Amino acid sequence: MTIFNYDPRLVKTKNSYPKGPNDWKRFFSFNTDAKVIGIQYIVTALFFLLIGGLLGMLIRGELITPPSDLFDPTVYNGLYTMHGTIMLFLFLFPILSGLTNLLVPPMIGAPDMAFPKLNALAFWLVPIFSIILLLSFFVPGGPASSGWWSYPPISIQNPLGKIINGEMLWIIAISLSGISSIIGAVNFVTTIIRMRAPGMGFFKMPIFIWTVLAAQLLQLLGLPALTGGAIMLFFDLTFGTSFFRVEGGGDPVLFQHFFWFYSHPAVYVMVLPVFGIFSELFPVYSRKPLFGYKFVAVASFGITILSLVVWVHHMFYTGTPMWMRNLFMFTTMLIAVPTGVKVFAWIATLWGGNIRLSTPMLFCLGGLFNFIFGGITGVMLATVPVDIHVGNTYFVVAHFHYIIFNTIAFGIFAAIYHWFPKFTGKMFYEGLGKVHFALTFIGATLNWLPLHWAGLLGMPRRVASYDPEFAIWNVLASIGAFILGVASIPFILNMVSSWVRGKSAPPNPWKAIGLEWLLPSPPPHENFEEDIPTVLNEPYCYGLDKPFVEDEQFYIEKSLKKI
Amino acid sequence: MNTKIRRLKKKNFSSIIIIIIAVVLNVVVSLLMGYWSYSWLPIQASEAAHYVDNLFAFETTIGTFIFLGCTGTMAWILVFNRAPKYDESNGEPLEGNLKLEIIWTIVPLILVLGISTYSTSVNYKLENLGSKIKYDFGAEVPFVEEKKVFDYGPIDVISRQWNWEFVYPNGIHSSELHLPVDKRSNFRLITEDVIHSFYVPAFRLKQDIIPGSVITYSLTPTKEGVFRLRDAMFSGAYFSENQTNVIVESEEIFYKWIKETVKKEPQNGLNPAGRLYEKRLRNGNRGWATVKPAPDPKVNEVGSEARLHDS
Amino acid sequence: MLTENQNLSLNHKPGHIKHDGHNMTGFIIFLCSESIIFFAFFVGYSVLKISAPVWYPTGINGIDIKMPLINTVILVSSSFVIYFAEKYLHKKNLWGFRIIWFITMMMGSYFVYGQYVEWSELTFSLQVFFQVAQVLVMV
Ligand code: HEM
């Protein structure tokens, strides 16, 4: 790459040029380039998706028959705890950080993140806490086995009385993950507030940026509460204090408040960027402007604010007084309103479009389909009398997998396919992508749809054995889980082979509007370098004849390397 | 000009017909689903059950209507708005429609307002949860003064890792919960170690039991039979074994049972987790760490693990 | 290469985004967020206090106010002191800087000492902590 015409101010700045090597080795170094970090995050997270998926299939293997015959129940408990923890903290959060890293700077025209070194630090914490978490399989007594909630007193029982135990490593890993997320959040929010391209006012930002901003603000507001709770839990476990230990006058329910004050918003931290992905992709593949851009943008913040005041819906049956249950039922249901605004806007975007069913679009449509379903079961769960019956049963498991896997993971797959050409410079294979979609959709539906009925009939979650009347639903679910396992094969095959020897990608293979599509594929280290475009209109002006940036033609030619 | 308007009118007319047919179909299917939803739930065995089931059926109906409305529209679009191969032109550039957007903000708002008002009123009708009183863990469980009068009780529900024990006002200890039908019984929910949950799916009722607190709870069974009581809050290694039966009997049989059981000598009650743990020890104590199960409770009525349950 | 197509960029003013100088923004965001940890601690304390059947929990007779108060005053005032040290540094008055810097360090040391005294008085003691440290060192 030759560099010329650099603004001298830029050459002087410390991080204007990558220090690391410029080949595959850079992915294994402390590289400060957001695009390298993004790919590091995504690949690490996908690796843990495989591990977590393996654990999930072991769980489903145990549950395919009513008695507990594959593992000792203690082992089962450890496995499901680690499954949940790995999927949330080692797969979902990192992969979303990865996508955010890849997309935010190019989408707003920034050369990099505001704090590149902190950014690299946030990433490198991931392998560190992942190793700590995985090491807990090998300590005496086994890993943490009190569920991803880690409710006391069960989590601080410490049967062997050893100081180093699975639960302790679990808390350390989660706290490090929290530190990594906070660093990331400070970085993303600062970048979005301070480093947008000229002309890009708030109401000209892509929706993905809106949702990232909303999600990361939630992270900043909620996560410290969990950190505080985790510190107290750590002290109770290790030093014998009694914040939550009943013997010394502590209150175990207090932990549940700390935990859910963060962990409810956490689910929105994960889903908001996926709402962003939907809002980006539907216009591209139906070739229409996003319907009601402003409503969709503002709805993200409606969700942010509301999701801070609904956490008690996870505690309807813990002895919460009536007035509080009614109040939190009401706030929870209110969330359905901004969420509904988004869903209707997406459908209206599709309406009358010119729909192209490519792989990313299929994942988006599948994700939207499942999200409508999961949102409806969510409202059922928010209804106190219904929740009193189905809470803590497989109905809840089915609900949140419909959201977390069937919506969020679908959106993530859509994003990976959609932006794959941009950041690797290679096209993926459509055929394999469609096979991946079909297997994923069938597997996921078979896995989680039947479990709603198991829950309605009263099968509690987290059981290692169950009464025979629930067998049919569990057999179906297990078959679905194994199909999902198979679905990973075309995906891995596709990603690896197309990155290694796929066709070269043009700068804008989907004819999409957006700053990132005005860059070459893959974009140069500093994105627009010295020539940051001036934004004139919001993205998504398909067919509207409104110019997106000043001198658009110049950037298009530049991205084609004609200049 | 004239023909164009006529054609437009014709198109409008046919689309109105299609919409009407679709909505009617959707309403019919939704009502059917709501009707059908009763069969997805266990037997209704307490007075809470039909409130919960009605609420669930109501939500299933509305949910189905919304779900089919949205996905049906999506399906329509996928069938009729597909881009032909190599066609990369744009769709109709609609940027929004204020009226529509306001409608789909207000209508869901009214809907959820309605649902939460409805379920709040159900909450006030049920009132199963009494009071929650903290006490010094390990000390005597305090007596709880109740404002309301109950037909029977209080029965102490004692949960532990991992068995249940029920103590009746006349001092009977039992491993199974016997209750008189159609009578409001009152409980004190107590745990000796971690959080458990008193969950009887046939009653549609669930209440966590918190260490360091005594919680009073009341309910009215409405159907005779044998129903499963399951611990619903994860409580450690043998959590899934922490189940027992609730036996709802006519008042006569219930009081006969009370009278006869008092005379029985206390013996070891149900404790499947204890048996499994002994097996594990015999097999070399493999597996990951667990606390020891509580010893077998000493009860007058042992009950039976093999008893068939109705739901 | 650029020269060939320069007619394209003739009327084009390149935009510019600052790389650096966002530290203040980032720091303020971070501070606001971290203060929520302490908020959590305070909420925890008040909930425990309000809902306890008897306050204080068994084995505790009251809160020691004096020592923490002294420590707090020293900790808080040391940030003003260090501010003056920095002012001297800016004025290139090295001796002034050194003296005040030294005072700050003394205050800091006293604070650490105070913490040591307070923590070693607790019943759960730091012994467990040292044990953990030992094991970690061994690993
Ligand atoms: C219309 C929107 C939604 C409503 C009203 C809703 C409501 C609820 C309620 C009331 C529960 C508690 C059930 C219980 O534990 O008894 C719950 C659980 C859960 N929800 Fe949702 N939900 C909605 C959407 C979402 C979204 C968007 C996500 C994720 C991004 C999500 C993820 C979860 C998770 C992970 C749990 C279970 C946590 C656990 O128990 O381990 N939900 N939801």
Ligand SMILES: [Cu+2]
């Ligand atoms: Cu929630």
